[in-house]
Amino acid sequence: MKLFCLLTLFFTLTIQAQFQINGIVTDSGNKPLPFASIKTADHNNTITDVDGKFSFTVSSETGFFTVSYIGFETKNITLTNNKKFYSVSLSQKTDDLKEVVISNENPALSILRKVISNKNSNNPQKKLSSFEYKTYNKLIVTANPDSIDGRIDSSATYKDLKKKKINIDSSDYKFKEIISKQHLFQTEKISQYQFGSKRLKETVLGTKMAGFKQPVYEIIAFSLQSISIYDPKYELLETKYESPISNNALKDYTYKLLDTVTVQGRETYMIHYKNKQKRNASGLEGVLYIDAENFAIAKAVMRIKGVLDISGIHEFEYVPSEKIWFQSRTTFKIVKGKNDEDIKILGGTIQFDADTGENFEPRKKAASDFTYLLSESNNFDIHYNTNPVIKNPALYIEIKEDASKKPEAFWNEYRKETLDLKSQKTYLLLDSISIKKRIEKRLGLGRKIINGYIPMGPIDFDLKKLISYNNYEGFRLGLGGITNDRFSKNFRIEGYAAYGTKDGTTKYSIGSGFLLDKNTNTWLNGYYSDDVREIASTVFAVDKRVFKIYDPRPINISTFYQYVGWRGNIQTKIIPKTEAVLELSRNHIEPKFDYLFNLHGKLYSSYIMTTAMLSIVWSPFSDFMQTPTGRTEADKRFPKFTFQYTQSLPDVFENDFKFGKIDFKAEYEKKYLNGQKTGVLLQGGYAFGDVPITHLYNTAPNNLTKETVVQRITFAGRNSFETMYFNEFFSSQYVMFQIKHGFDRIRILRKVRPSLVLVTRMAWGNMENPQQHVGPAYKTLDKGFFESGIELNKIYKGIGLGGFYRYGPNQLPRFENNIAVKISYVLDLGI
Incomplete structure (x- = not known):
């Protein structure tokens, strides 16, 4: 932003600034002398830059300036009327230098x-x-x-003996x-x-x-x-x-x-x-x-x-x-x-x-x-x-x-x-x-577009809701938005509706929020939703909204669950260097794939979950700014830590299961002076109690179950396992580690300057009580999962290509099944 x-x-x-008096200081061989001292009679002193150039202002009474450099003869330069550029050449001293030793x-x-x-x-x-x-x-x-x-x-042209100038x-x-x-x-x-x-x-x-x-x-x-x-x-x-x-x-x-x-x-x-x-x-x-x-x-x-x-x-x-x-x-x-x-x-x-x-x-x-x-x-x-x-x-x-x-x-x-x-x-x-x-209005419009909104009167329409695609819903067509400050600064209404061309059903959500404290950005919110979500996915409630022209990974997802119900939460930045969400929710869950949950011999094809959740992100090294409109992160620094705890509430609003979940994420990013960048992600989760597979962990797979490498070519995700097949692994406890190192852009041709990125990912996991999950066949991550790859991003017009290889204990017998080729796209502003 x-x-x-x-x-x-x-x-x-x-640009390059020029002042009233400017010039360059060189030695007798015409080599620039950096940081030579320049003094005037009216004490307007300066030094030359690394290229020997200088610039300063003088009063009309100043008659000369003095240039000195250690090891060279000092020279007085007389100022001449209307002359603004002076080339000064200094001669090296022939006597011994009287340096401080x-x-x-x-x-x-x-x-x-x-x-x-x-x-x-x-x-x-x-x-x-x-x-x-x-x-x-x-x-x-x-x-x-x-x-x-x-x-x-x-230029001048003549017609009928009349001179006419053309700019x-x-x-x-x-x-x-x-x-x-x-x-x-x-x-x-x-x-x-x-x-x-x-x-x-x-x-x-x-x-x-x-x-x-x-x-x-x-x-x-x-x-x-x-x-x-x-x-x-x-x-x-x-x-x-x-x-x-x-x-x-x-x-x-x-x-x-x-x-x-x-x-x-x-x-x-x-x-x-x-x-x-x-x-x-x-x-x-x-x-x-x-x-x-x-x-x-x-x-x-x-x-x-x-x-x-x-x-x-x-x-x-x-x-x-x-x-x-x-x-x-x-x-x-x-x-x-x-x-x-x-x-x-x-x-x-x-x-x-x-x-x-x-x-x-x-x-x-x-x-x-x-x-x-x-x-x-x-x-x-x-x-x-x-x-x-x-x-x-x-x-x-x-x-x-x-x-x-x-x-x-x-x-x-x-x-x-x-x-x-x-x-x-x-x-x-x-x-x-x-x-x-209307510059302020246009700047405000630019802010909102970058975040994925188009303002129209009192409503900001959500660009993320217009169209998307996945293997379950097909094309998901929708409309959504949220009221802005023209509607109210202290109250907001938001919602969306969407229709899947493949599953033929409509999804929606409606909600509102009240501002409790402007200085700490504290809001009290309530929502009612009927929608679908990828099974075993990890969602941190405090993660920032990210708008992309396309969201690549969901394209290939085919296993979802439906959730219908309400949630209420408080969002706040009241604790220094944190943002937190405290939420209470109650949802009716229905898996949209062949699955039954076995709890003490009773098989559940759908169930009710009532949960309390606390999610908090801590940025101990970032600098925060308090403005009249709220508190924001002025200087984002790493590492950042995210913690989330979810607990079911037995016997509350007909809750069916007793369980808890602990999720954690640590992010680190370092940029180097030579244009390189290293990113590290450590993420883990621990689910205990009676947890259906819909709410366990899949560690973000992103590979299609197809015969050939060419058939499996699809878009790369940001932090997903590109060689792990969808629904291949499930865990009740897991930890994953990712390291990315990006090099400065490499010039191959004038307009072909890809960015080379090396990627390594690994994960370990375990499944407790596997007998509870009836239906899908899956493996566990007890022995670990390992993949490495190379990405060539922004090869042309933001489009890139990557290749990944799977190795280690979960390597597959056929060599080609361990390889994944992915297309990437990075919005290229030309910088």
Whole structure:
């Protein structure tokens, strides 16, 4: 969802910013000098980037700037009127370098070792028992109009001796006209940060977002850069990288001492660091300014260069009373990087320049080439060791109810400086455009479509209910929906009706819910249903709704049971970092296949089940956000744990059986900097008592009982056993383990770039009281079930192919029966 919001708002978020004065610093061999120091007479200091490029603004009185680099002669450059680009070449010193020498080894390594060993005494979150401060943040998406060629390309024709001009391309001109008056996007935020009991919480006091009456909360929670430079994993644009000052940093980074400079009257070492990996996107590169006395970070430049060129700068103020450097300002910037080919996304194309050879022919610049994102935060009203009272400390972000309704006097009080005319016009113009083009409504529509709904007035119609297919019902045609906020914010009605073309019966469900507490998303719900469900399937009540264009696995299922009855539940997020469902249900169950349940000699062809169930998902490492509309998971992290307990209620509403079920699931996912990803799933269940086979476990088989491999080709499931045949195994207790490792996309041809995924699954199980189940023939998983496979996903237009092999104790005699070939489909947005 966050990705969708960003793409909707920042489709042109790929660019290279240019400022009033810019240029490049090189050596005599024309090789760029990264992180050279640039100083002006009015103390507007900066450094070159990893490509030796620089940009800064100067006042009209500034006559020159100075460029210095360790081991090279310092050079003064005189500023010339109307000249905006300067190419500076430095000559290497011929005398011995007067470098700071701490030991016989690389001096930078000695300094970094001391930085790492002194982290706890320099990290405010370790040294201070508590602190609090306020932050003013301004984020803009904009461009410098001076960098845009504003000419209108035109040609002239003559008719009857009259000259007529025909515009060929005026896109740059129009873009320059727009960007001269306003920014493309703008948002402001005032937050209070409180730290205590080893927790840091942000409370958003005020927020303004151009074009939106109600802010997009996902953007507020979106993590652009780490708050603390001392985090072991440093984050840029929600991607974590090994920090250059982590405990293991010395094996991942190379360091070079560039210079010694004064920061706030204290001597600091200026050290360049770079990840040892050769890939541009494999790690951070930048500069650390390290206090020569206490080895604390006085300033840090963190950069990652790839398809997007992303940088984060941290500036600190020295606090003599606490003997600590405390963060005072952060800057985050995205500009356009380089890529071998253009990227197609959401129906459009982002064009890139490639790092190619001498025959590279520059393309015509598009508007997106001039655009950039800049976010600046300034801290103020800082207090140390005050032991503040932190409400709801388990929440990472809390947005006040009136945060989007603050008067202009509030903003004037907290802004570092008054909004300039361009920023003021941005709010006026974007608000007007948003109303005219109904941007908020369109964004809301996009949210719902992604989740599988089409809003029509007060009802959101459910796309999942329109059509599906399985081997029992045939084509299942239906209509369903749920009322939305236009109907009521505190009450909802939902339901559906469906008809199976093969079984010829109608299914339906009707229900309603009441909002008990908005802050904790607590609802009281009730439903009545008459429908069918796959036998022995595991359903966790707290699992998130997932909308797919198709749901592949049910296509092949032929054994179902009918359930008719009611259920009532309470959904809540009242417990920190959890979501829970407490449910009471009563259903009449009728198996739709040849089956009888034998209980003490009595055979049941149908039965009544009255059960109580508690389902809870716990995300201990995720960050949660409290908004005026409820509590949401702002930053999804792993592992996540799901627990569910179901207990039948003897002698309640004519319940027939006494039993209990315990289900558990643990999920873990790790993404790597090189584009690879590993996913691990551990799932198990234990049923005890008198449980019919309809409510036991089948461990998600997904293979057809056909003679040849070709006849068995079908769609792959997400976490299903592709070589296990339907109804082949049943268990009353089971455990399954799955590990998937996906590699970065492999380029075979220009438009053929599959994603290679290795998969291994295994399961063990047991069946207690097998004599109770009369009818189906099945096996047990006492000796285990094992399969491995290879998936080539997104080979073309999202379509992929996979192959799986079954081995171990339950391997079948015929070789071809152990092989399964599956088709996969992944919705490909071009990213």
